[in-house]
Amino acid sequence: MNFLLSFSSKKILLLSLITILIFTLLILFEFYLFSKNNKVDKIVNVSKSDITQPKFSINNEKEKIIVTANEGSFINNDKIMLMENVKFSSNQFTIKSDNVTFDRKQQTAQSMEKSVFRSKNTIITSEGFNIYDNGNKINFYGNTKIILK
Numbered sequence: 001m002n003f004l005l006s007f008s009s010k011k012i013l014l015l016s017l018i019t020i021l022i023f024t025l026l027i028l029f030e031f032y033l034f035s036k037n038n039k040v041d042k043i044v045n046v047s048k049s050d051i052t053q054p055k056f057s058i059n060n061e062k063e064k065i066i067v068t069a070n071e072g073s074f075i076n077n078d079k080i081m082l083m084e085n086v087k088f089s090s091n092q093f094t095i096k097s098d099n100v101t102f103d104r105k106q107q108t109a110q111s112m113e114k115s116v117f118r119s120k121n122t123i124i125t126s127e128g129f130n131i132y133d134n135g136n137k138i139n140f141y142g143n144t145k146i147i148l149k
Helices: 009-045
Strands: 055-059 064-068 071-074 079-089 093-103 108-111 115-119 122-126 129-132 137-140 145-148
Touching: 079 108, 093 129, 115 137
Parallel strands: none
Antiparallel strands: 055 064, 064 079, 071 079, 079 093, 093 108, 093 115, 108 129, 115 122, 122 145, 129 137
16 A cells, blocks of 8 residues: 555645644744844944034134034034044144034034144144134143144
């Protein structure tokens, strides 16, 4: 007698249902892993900042100071917290820091983070700075080191 013919129809039906259930569970498990991996990728790529690569300028009668950063977040309508690789550049100098509060309306900026000022013959490192009077004046905070060439 043939081995397959010895199975009853109930056994064949039960075996078919078990096979379908196993394949369904495998497909659901793969779907779960796929969606979980995509969620992790999406979370990693989501930034907490409002602006990426912000760029502003401070205009005064002598020169234009370009302000750039990797990220920025609005504090209010006029103030923006600039974060990561913040740079103030003009024809005369550059200042680099990591976290700077920039006021677009007042054309001011200040930081309480390590900052480096560079000009043709001067390097100033400080624990922060304040740019005011439309970029005409800069105060340096905390331990400040000046190197004149």
